[in-house]
Amino acid sequence: MIGVVDYDTGNIGSVLNMLKKVGAQAIASRDPSELRKANKLVLPGVGAFDEAMRNLRSFGLYDVLNELVLEQRRPILGVCLGAQLMTKGSEEGDQPGFGWLNAHLVRFRAPEGMPSLRVPHMGWNVVNAEAEGGGIFRDVAQPMRFYFVHSYHMVTEEPGLELSSSHYGYRFTSAMARHNILSMQFHPEKSHKYGLQVYRNFVENFQSC
């Protein structure tokens, strides 16, 4: 059973549709006892960083997720804003993130002397795998193309944390992975066959990396 964390800030429907497509049993819930029963988790998210963290706290999900992810090492896939919440925090807001991944978020800024970048970065872009990531990109058609919508991107100095990179004005980290935690800035649930294979890998094989 896959538990999709429902905290009113997510594209829950798209994630559930894709999980159904790959044949997974899934529920969307904010009930800690339901989420505890799930053997894997998806943390979706669309919207603003601070509001998302506030919602997670007010629904009583902050401690539960820390317990399931850090202590019990349940495999978890964070998508878009959900991926961002796994970091220490974002330039976008004042609230700290979960801090599971040693990274933070900065706004897209054109390098000096370069023409300005239209933000958000919205559309299909190429994703280059930089690590094995517990086989999460196994059998995904090459070159991998995924749908992005975001104004802030991940930055990490920690070696080995980067799972994939992409280019928008400059090179940036588009996914990260550590142990049971996968963090993807793009939307695999909205990325045709590429995303379908990522969800299939997550559901059928991914445990840890």
Next chain:
Amino acid sequence: MLKPRVIPCLLLRGRGLYKTVKFGDPKYVGDPVNAVKIFNEKEVDELLLLDITATPEKREPNYELICDIAGECFMPLAYGGGVTSIAQIRRLHRMGVEKVSLNSSAFHDRRLLEESCDVFGSSSIVAAIDVKKTLFGKYEVWINSGKTNTKEDPIRYAEQLARLGVGEILVNSIDRDGTMAGYDNTLLKNITSAVDTPVIACGGAGTLDHLRDTIACTGVNAVAAGSMFVFHGKHKAVLINYPTPEQLEVLHLSHTTP
């Protein structure tokens, strides 16, 4: 770099898909769920679904049908038609609709538009502008599926929408709708030069050259088309189609904006 998106624009009337000419003369083109399945196979960049009778009939979106469509849509989906409240937008998001497009309600209720952007994030909200030329060549904004003239100037209106924080502006030319004679590039250029907000062009696309010209010379971020992706040949036989990756590559080579 990012490629400009090429977006099929599908019109709902009741439970069927239709294609109009200049917002009138609706022709049945098929079952929406079936069409979306075919567009999935063709790996389209994004889909735009507009219910063109919801607002004139003063009714809410057909959630049951939208849910069926979203369930088969493994690409970004935008929906517009009959949306008048935050609760409706939330309900659509939960079904798997990424973006909600506001047209008549945005015109009447700027607060709704602003609040939607705050609650759901700018990138989830599209503002749509339907534009028609007067006999004297002046552009005016029409609402209510092209039934009501607001007399508003589209450039001034686009500037207001941009200030309210919408993520994208969909500019649809009523005069070009269904004609397959090419986009109104003058109108599009006027709007892209007035706002920084990404603009989606709609109305008039008939050939790949039309897409390429508009991408190359107007500064739009995306091109949408209806007839071109549902009709084939000069007799307009219904055939769901979409450019091949090779054809899209050529479109993008001419793209000059960052």
